[in-house]
Amino acid sequence: MIDILHRNNVKVSGQGVIPMLFAHGFGCDQSMWRLMTPAFEQEYKIVLFDHVGFGQSDLKAFVPGKYNSLQAYADDMLEICEELDLREVIFVGHSVSAMIGVLAAIKEPDWFQKLILIGPSPRYINDENYVGGFNAEDIEGLIDFLDSNYLGWSSVMAPVIMANPERPELGQELTNSFCRTNPEIAKNFARLTFLSDNRSDLPKVHTPSLVLQCAEDVIAPATVGEYVHEQLPNSKLIFMKATGHCPNLSHPEETIAAIKNFL
Amino acid sequence: MMSRVDYKEYILESAEDLYENAPCGYVSFLPDGTIVKINKTLLNWLGYSRKEVISKKKFIDFLAIGGKIFYETHFTPLLKLQGFANEINFDLLPKENAPVPVLANTVQLRNENGEPQMNRVTLFNITDRKKYEQELLLAKKKAEEATKVKADFISTLSHEIRTPMNAIVGITDILLNTGPTPAQLEYLNILKFSSESLLNLINDILDLSKMEAGQATLNPHIFNLRELVNSILYSFTVKAEEKNILLEVFIDEQIPAYINADEVKIGQVLTNLLGNAIKFTDQGAVKVSLDLLGYEKDAVNIHFRIKDTGIGIPEDKLTLIFEEFAQATADTEQQFGGTGLGLTITKRILNLFNSKIDVQSEPGRGTTFSFDLKLKIGKATTSRSGINQNSAMAAGLLKGIKLLLVEDNSINIQVTEKYLKDWGVTYEVARNGLQAISKINQTDFDLILMDLQMPVMDGYEATRWIRNLPEPKYRQLPIIALSASAKSDIDQKIKECGLTDFVNKPFKPEELHHKIALYGRKK
Numbered sequence: 128m129i130d131i132l133h134r135n136n137v138k139v140s141g142q143g144v145i146p147m148l149f150a151h152g153f154g155c156d157q158s159m160w161r162l163m164t165p166a167f168e169q170e171y172k173i174v175l176f177d178h179v180g181f182g183q184s185d186l187k188a189f190v191p192g193k194y195n196s197l198q199a200y201a202d203d204m205l206e207i208c209e210e211l212d213l214r215e216v217i218f219v220g221h222s223v224s225a226m227i228g229v230l231a232a233i234k235e236p237d238w239f240q241k242l243i244l245i246g247p248s249p250r251y252i253n254d255e256n257y258v259g260g261f262n263a264e265d266i267e268g269l270i271d272f273l274d275s276n277y278l279g280w281s282s283v284m285a286p287v288i289m290a291n292p293e294r295p296e297l298g299q300e301l302t303n304s305f306c307r308t309n310p311e312i313a314k315n316f317a318r319l320t321f322l323s324d325n326r327s328d329l330p331k332v333h334t335p336s337l338v339l340q341c342a343e344d345v346i347a348p349a350t351v352g353e354y355v356h357e358q359l360p361n362s363k364l365i366f367m368k369a370t371g372h373c374p375n376l377s378h379p380e381e382t383i384a385a386i387k388n389f390l
Numbered sequence: 391m392m393s394r395v396d397y398k399e400y401i402l403e404s405a406e407d408l409y410e411n412a413p414c415g416y417v418s419f420l421p422d423g424t425i426v427k428i429n430k431t432l433l434n435w436l437g438y439s440r441k442e443v444i445s446k447k448k449f450i451d452f453l454a455i456g457g458k459i460f461y462e463t464h465f466t467p468l469l470k471l472q473g474f475a476n477e478i479n480f481d482l483l484p485k486e487n488a489p490v491p492v493l494a495n496t497v498q499l500r501n502e503n504g505e506p507q508m509n510r511v512t513l514f515n516i517t518d519r520k521k522y523e524q525e526l527l528l529a530k531k532k533a534e535e536a537t538k539v540k541a542d543f544i545s546t547l548s549h550e551i552r553t554p555m556n557a558i559v560g561i562t563d564i565l566l567n568t569g570p571t572p573a574q575l576e577y578l579n580i581l582k583f584s585s586e587s588l589l590n591l592i593n594d595i596l597d598l599s600k601m602e603a604g605q606a607t608l609n610p611h612i613f614n615l616r617e618l619v620n621s622i623l624y625s626f627t628v629k630a631e632e633k634n635i636l637l638e639v640f641i642d643e644q645i646p647a648y649i650n651a652d653e654v655k656i657g658q659v660l661t662n663l664l665g666n667a668i669k670f671t672d673q674g675a676v677k678v679s680l681d682l683l684g685y686e687k688d689a690v691n692i693h694f695r696i697k698d699t700g701i702g703i704p705e706d707k708l709t710l711i712f713e714e715f716a717q718a719t720a721d722t723e724q725q726f727g728g729t730g731l732g733l734t735i736t737k738r739i740l741n742l743f744n745s746k747i748d749v750q751s752e753p754g755r756g757t758t759f760s761f762d763l764k765l766k767i768g769k770a771t772t773s774r775s776g777i778n779q780n781s782a783m784a785a786g787l788l789k790g791i792k793l794l795l796v797e798d799n800s801i802n803i804q805v806t807e808k809y810l811k812d813w814g815v816t817y818e819v820a821r822n823g824l825q826a827i828s829k830i831n832q833t834d835f836d837l838i839l840m841d842l843q844m845p846v847m848d849g850y851e852a853t854r855w856i857r858n859l860p861e862p863k864y865r866q867l868p869i870i871a872l873s874a875s876a877k878s879d880i881d882q883k884i885k886e887c888g889l890t891d892f893v894n895k896p897f898k899p900e901e902l903h904h905k906i907a908l909y910g911r912k913k
Contacts, residue, residue, distance in 0.1 A: 152463070153463050154460075154462075154463030154464040154467060155463070155464070155467045155468075158471055159467050159471070161471075222463070261455070265455040265456070265459075267456075268454055268455045268456030268457075269455070269456040269459045269460065270456070271456055272454075272456030272457055272459070272460050272481075273456075273460070321459075344462075345450070345458050345459070345462050346459065346462050346463065370422050370423075371422075371423075371462060371466060372462040372463065372466070373462070373466055373467050373470070376466070376467055376470045376471070377421065377466070377470065
């Protein structure tokens with residue numbers, strides 16, 4: 128029997144009953160939610176996890192051949208829901224995990240009550256009559272980039288221990304690593320993410336959804352957010368003031384307010 | 391004397407100068423990326439004027455698309471979570487020239503509420519370092535390729551040599567049975583001895599090149615350790631009797647009979663050491679002992695020792711003997727023969743088992759080689775323990791079996807035919823895979839011996855064809871591969887195309903006899 132909670136480094140907290148499941152995107156781990164979760168701890172049960180290959184997930188669980196589609200990551204997430212017996216889940220997914228949440232909600236529609244999609248994109252590469260923001264060579268550029276940072280990664284992404292005199296409350300967490308990734312797994316995930324095309328999945332979702340679209344987001348431009356909103360039958364779109372691709376980190380208050388409003 | 395005022399100005403000016411003209415690039419940008427400060431060095435690298443950059447460009451604007459994605463997905467979150475990010479390799483895009491690879495060390499400055507106010511980046515130009523890095527990577531790749539080419543070359547060459555050796559060894563055996571004159575008998579024995587030595591040398595080289603290329607792996611299966619030791623010992627009894635030395639064996643009774651390990655490699659080690667011991671001993675005894683060291687969960691630790699009363703090895707040569715092609719003295723080869731590869735291979739095989747060989751020796755009194763192996767205990771299976779060689783070769787056992795020999799090499803056909811005739815096997819010969827298929831359409835064979843490398847249609851292709859014929863009996867028809875390639879190299883292909891079993895060329899008559907009996911006689 129696989130220990131799913133260990134595999135995905137699952138962390139449960141909060142005083143509420145209704146579960147909020149937070150899924151991190153490409154490039155980070157569950158620590159990217161740390162500015163958001165305190166706002167929901169009183170009312171909800173907070174479930175955090177790391178995708179296999181990221182953060183403190185069990186690297187041994189990365190079986191070659193298993194993780195060759197985003198569906199595999201969606202299935203991992205459903206296994207977490209099953210293990211913790213989560214129902215009526217409020218799903219919060221960032222970046223590629225927004226799409227992973229969509230895939231999970233299609234497979235088990237009854238388990239999810241709401242989907243909150245931060246910076247989602249069903250396809251990153253431009254296509255006929257579709258602007259994803261990238262062309263195929265750009266993605267090769269990213270893979271090259273990841274290759275050239277291969278040596279750097281071992282030091283940059285490795286555990287960092289530091290004190291933080293200005294914000295002692297963060298000290299504890301800072302002794303852990305942030306966004307630790309295995310370079311090979313990250314490259315695989317990059318390919319899966321940026322070569323995925325989940326446009327045809329969007330109309331299959333009937334769960335009420337919120338799309339949060341940032342300004343000046345290189346990874347998921349505004350046109351993509353609009354497209355997702357058009358294709359998702361039961362969705363609401365909010366354009367945020369926040370710039371960049373990680374409003375949960377750069378503009379947590381605005382992000383929290385938008386989510387609370389929706390809930 | 392400088393006045394105090396001058397002095398201060400001098401410091402201020404030099405701080406400014408240090409910032410602007412430092413050998414590294416400095417850039418400060420707001421949390422949204424807008425650049426608010428940049429030094430001359432970086433502007434020179436980028437080929438922009440200060441006016442074009444300040445408040446007009448964002449840091450991300452100077453990154454190629456891959457870097458942009460990394461910046462948004464990795465760099466920004468890391469900076470926010472950690473307050474700094476060191477040694478990130480970016481390629482900056484200058485106005486005109488080729489991209490400049492840099493290492494970026496970034497600190498995030500925050501106000502008392504912990505809100506990010508500014509990011510300050512120090513950039514090291516690593517253009518040269520990058521070049522070296524790429525050259526190093528290239529050199530590494532080339533070196534690895536060269537090793538592989540060497541291993542492949544040796545492997546191919548060995549296979550090529552093994553095929554004609556098959557003919558030489560086989561024909562020599564046949565000639566020995568034709569009633570030669572005493573002089574001819576002597577020459578034939580030398581021919582037999584030399585060709586067998588050559589074959590051993592080729593096999594040793596092949597083993598060694600595999601181990602050097604890191605291709606050698608352990609292939610464990612369950613076998614009877616006692617039987618293995620005894621059969622190896624048995625194979626040396628003739629030699630030991632010739633030299634009139636005593637051959638003894640001791641196996642601790644508590645050592646389990648069945649072991650799950652690589653039988654072939656353990657056998658190789660024992661054969662090498664025992665062969666040496668007998669070769670270098672002229673009087674006295676050679677003793678093999680297996681002592682139990684202890685049990686460990688599902689494994690057993692065994693101490694193997696091969697002790698002789700031979701010529702011994704001088705102390706200063708004790709390490710030398712494990713080197714390739716080295717022997718204790720220069721005239722060892724003339725006196726005793728051998729390739730000088732045996733102990734090298736033995737040592738490397740033991741490495742695979744995470745074990746080390748130990749040697750104790752005293753010139754004139756003898757040598758003891760020993761090593762410890764931790765081996766998994768195996769459960770006894772229904773004995774596949776082989777061939778009772780005396781009865782297996784019994785005449786008449788194979789009589790009436792209808793066999794098809796598929797082989798393109800005339801000498802190999804001649805050698806194989808000789809044995810088939812002796813054994814009373816009824817056979818036909820096909821020269822390639824295509825001929826084989828047309829033959830089996832005419833005759834109902836019990837068994838096919840299939841060479842793998844053939845013109846027109848090779849053995850793999852032919853086997854696939856036969857397996858795909860409509861009649862179900864062709865799925866059952868035993869097809870035994872005959873090949874000079876090492877089995878482990880082609881194992882996968884053999885299974886895929888549906889071959890039943892495998893016999894190495896040059897074949898041992900007993901083995902071929904056994905396989906024909908095993909598969910051909912089941913009616």
